[in-house]
Each structure stands twice: as structure tokens, then as C-alpha cells.
Amino acid sequence: MAENRTAIFYAGDRVLLRRALAEAAGTTCVDTPAAAGLAVVDAGSLNQEDLRLQVAAIDPALPRVVLSPRAAELAPAGTFPAVQAQAEAAALAGAVDTVVLRCALLGQDLVRACVHGTVEGTLYSTCEPAGTAWLDAADLAELIAVLAADPARRGGRAYEVTGPEVLGVPAAIALLAGIAEAPRRHVYLPEEAYLHALRRAGIDSPAGERLGHHLAWGSAKARRSVSPVLERALGRAGRPPSAYLSAAWHAYQSESAAARG
Template identity: 40%
Template sequence: MTSVSSVYALGLRESLRGPVAEAIAATPSLREAAGLGDADVVLADLCAPDPATLETDFGTARRVLLSIPKAGEADAGTFPAQVAAREAAFASAGGDWCILRCAAFGQELAWGSRFINAGTIYAAWQPGGAPWVDVSDVVALVATLVESGDRWGAAYDVTGPEVVPVARAFGEFTALGKGPVLHVQLDEDMQRVSMTRSDYDARYAAERAGYMVWVTGERNRAVSPVLEKALGRPPRQLGDYLADAAAKLVGSR
């Protein structure tokens, strides 16, 4: 009989909370922990909207940390550099840990469908896009890590199967019955201002803007083989799930 590990998700971005919970529920070897005290594994988001949530005593639970690509190459004072510092702090704290340096999630693009305005999404994603990764594939990787038991103390680059430009990705939103959806790129500062005007916390708005520009930058468009090797199958294509993920969000508004 396959053992079941309890997972407690901590500090997740709003766009990832529902998809992570669904993916854990759909994975036979995982279950959602009722709380930290019940957790075998803590899945912590180093891009947490409130960094204070990461200042937690995880006890003996293993830690899987969702990070971003190449944060260690970022200039001091930027949001990616802050994420790199969080990586280092967790890695030096002892215990079992693993860092997943994930490409931008397709579910984050889906979240943008909530903000379609006159057939247009205004966002700081760079037009060249990213090797968008599916939340369910990342949760499947977490299950594989836990089951293997010998992959701790390391960092892995985690991406989807190909780079998809933003315009092509937003083309998937036509399935929502909204007609063609265009992308108008905002620069980092305009993204921050736009989010602040929409009542987001100013600190989080600045961090989110920095994140969006960083993860869709040219240096972060390399495709990693990690998921295919770990799961024994190719990662899911963005087109296989983006419209469905967006439809769920639109239907929940």
C-alpha cells in the first residue's frame, strides 16, 4: 500500500491556492494537512504575498520551497534578490529541504483572465513569454520527491515543455467566449501603480511587478528536463489547461 504524506501549503500566491489544493486532493500519495502540526511536508511559496508567513517554526516537517529561476543572478535590492536570500536562509536552517525554481505558472496567466478589459489584458509579462509550468505537474513532482526520499538538500529548475509567447497564450482565452484577447505590456513601474490603484498592498504590488518582468525575461526561457525525468512523461502543454483554469476563475467571480 502506498503511504500517504500530509502537505501543508504556506504563503501561496492567490492564483495558486485553489490549483494546489485541487492537485493535492487528486494525488493518491498526498493529502492536505489540517495544520502545521499535522504536516509531513510544508510546501512554502518564497514569493508569498506576506513574507511574515514564512517566519514559521516548521518543526520536523520537510520543506519544499517554491522559488523562481536564477534569483541568485539578480541585482541587489530587487525582488528576485530577496527570493534568493530566502532560499539561502531556508537552506542554512538544517533539516530536509528542497528548492523548486519554477518557471511562471500557467495558472498565473489564467488569473489574468479576471482582468480582461475591452478585450485587452494590461500586464508586465514580457512578450517573449516563458516555459509556463502547470501547478499539477509541480505537485506531482513534490509527491515524487517525498516518495523517493533521497532528493533533499538540492535545488531543481522546473519548467513546462516549451516557451510560449504571451500573445499566443492569451489566444487560449477566446475559448471563454470573449473574442480575441490582446496583451498590452506594462513596464514594471506601471504594473506596480496599476496594482496599487486596485487596492493591492504597495509592497506586494512592487514585488509582483518585479516578479512578472523577471520570470518572463530572456534569461529565464530555457526549458528544463527535470519534470520529464522525474515524472516519466512530458510536462503538460499550456494549451492543455489554460482555458479550463481561466474558465474556473471566471465562473467563480
């Protein structure tokens, strides 16, 4: 293992975030909590059942960074964002050394939606057209490396983390124009209409339903403000989607192909 790189155990299912943590200058990823110097618990994950099992295996003494959607604690009871807020609370329970990053939607979340929700060139999603301040997974990984190296920045604190600017969904998918399978248009569907469309199409996808809820919550007007936390911590502005979205598409396709074997 390279010197001065913190070994991270990533608990969650956002494959491009795990990849970013493995590739960041200050961190690397390991497969077990016992081999780690820090745990990253991603309460923004779609597979909450697996997440609970992963969290149960983490020693309470292991420092941990908990990621969750912005303002998930305000979500109505019974909704998926409320489940994500409960996952944040469970990840913090009994832990000795923690910090919470309440994050804007990742640009990589939009890529995931594009890959799975595009039909004949049209992306059907619950993401509001005005979009959000998309956060780059690589920037988030770099911030986690900063927190790993400096325990004084943790201490039970909570930070809101976003990308540098708000970008609408049509403008974001236009950045994928050079990719044949990428969407050319975006059709916004409210959550109920989106779920109804899945059922009418005979699609039984808990992950698809949860991604719909995740995108709807994260793109709501109340969660579009830009936070200065990332820029202050890194000493530079976060990367806009134009700097990484196309590469994220290819990386997600690569990770998906590897998972299929």
C-alpha cells in the first residue's frame, strides 16, 4: 500500500464513489473493516439491506465518515429519504469518531439514471429539470481524504457538501452528446407517475424505484443552494459536470460490465 494513503472500508453501493476512493491521492480501498483506518458509510445507497449488514461489521472504534442526502432528516416518515436518514443515525450510533457529510446529488447519480432510465434517446426521471449543484465523486473522495488525515475536522461535526454550481438536467445530458447510447432529451416524471410507468412497463426494480425517490429528493428546489464547504476544504472550487460526466458514463459502464462478469 502506498505511503500516506488511508485505507478505506466503503460500505455502500455507489460503485463510482468506491472507485473514486480507491483512486484518490490520499486514500485506497480495502475489502474488510479490519484492514481499514477509516470507514465510509454511504447512507445515500439504494441497497439499504446490504448497507445494514456492512455497518454491523464495523468496529465502533473505527473512525467513520457518514454520507447522507441533504436534509434527509426532514423527509416524511415512510419515504425512502427518511429511510436514508435512519441509515445515517444507525451508522452514527455507538461510533466514537464520526463526521457527517450531507451531500448534494452526485453527477454520477445522474449517470446511473441515464444508463438505466433512457428509452429511445429519452431519459425518463424524477429529477427536476432545474437540476442541482451536482457533486463530483472524485471531489467527495478528496474531501474524505482531508477528513481522514485531520481528526480535528471530524469530532462529530456535520457539513453540507455540494458541487460548485447548479446545472439543469437538459444541460447536463447535453454533455453526453458524443456517446451513442446516452439520452438526447429529458422527460420529467413526478414520483407517482414514474412508479406507475415502471409498473405499466412490467419493470420490478426496487433499485429503480429507490433511485427515483433519491433523485426527486435531491433535486428539489429546497436543496439547490451551493455550499462553500468543499472549496474551503480543498482550496479550490469543485469540478463542474462538464469536467467529468462523460468519463463517469464510461466508468459506470465498465463497472457494470465487470459486475456482470
